[in-house]
Amino acid sequence: MAILKIARMGHPVLRHRAQEVENPAAPAIRNLIRDMLETMEDADGAGLAAPQVHVPLRLVIFHVPPDRAEDEDDETPVPLTVLMNPVIEPLTGETEMGWEGCLSVPGLIGSVPRFTRIRYRGVGPDGSAIDRTAEGFHARVVQHECDHLDGILYPQRMTDLSLLMFRDQMRYQPGAGAQGEDLGEDLGEDLGEEADEEVA
Numbered sequence: 001m002a003i004l005k006i007a008r009m010g011h012p013v014l015r016h017r018a019q020e021v022e023n024p025a026a027p028a029i030r031n032l033i034r035d036m037l038e039t040m041e042d043a044d045g046a047g048l049a050a051p052q053v054h055v056p057l058r059l060v061i062f063h064v065p066p067d068r069a070e071d072e073d074d075e076t077p078v079p080l081t082v083l084m085n086p087v088i089e090p091l092t093g094e095t096e097m098g099w100e101g102c103l104s105v106p107g108l109i110g111s112v113p114r115f116t117r118i119r120y121r122g123v124g125p126d127g128s129a130i131d132r133t134a135e136g137f138h139a140r141v142v143q144h145e146c147d148h149l150d151g152i153l154y155p156q157r158m159t160d161l162s163l164l165m166f167r168d169q170m171r172y173q174p175g176a177g178a179q180g181e182d183l184g185e186d187l188g189e190d191l192g193e194e195a196d197e198e199v200a
């Protein structure tokens with residue numbers, strides 16, 4: 001078991017397309033998954049992509065925690081998922097803005113448009129096929145993680161860079177409480193956006 005070093009924005013491994021996982025059940029892949037799970041847990045993230053730990057392979061892990069799902073009316077928790085060689089298909093042209101952080105872009109937070117409904121397919125750690133539809137935060141985290149496999153970080157998806165900011169400055173946003181608590185819901189009302197965020 002090991003907590004892996006996380007690559008930060010600017011490192012070449014985050015800027016290039018990652019390669020397909022040839023053998024999802026290989027021992028080396030199993031070890032990588034184990035270390036990525038430990039790393040994500042240690043960093044308190046919602047997701048992690050292999051390039052973020054300096055491994056240029058098409059492998060992501062993510063989950064929708066129960067406490068995150070409780071914030072949303074139509075959100076259900078998604079158990080920890082290991083997804084290799086993923087393919088995403090938008091099921092709608094509709095996008096919505098939402099706050100995202102990234103373990104590779106520490107200290108910053110940005111409002112990013114994402115498709116609201118997607119289908120994603122890939123392979124699990126036992127070689128079995130994964131084929132799911134996702135909405136809301138579930139769809140957002142999958143799009144964020146899979147972007148890492150194509151060398152894309154969330155600021156590259158932003159349409160309004162005035163909404164890229166330091167996390168500790170969120171308290172100055174309209175509607176944010178003095179303590180910065182529950183600013184997610186307050187911000188959501190004032191900006192008309194989903195304001196909860198997770199690092200991934």
Ligand code: NI
Pocket residue numbers: 101102103104144145148199200
């Ligand atoms: Ni990320």
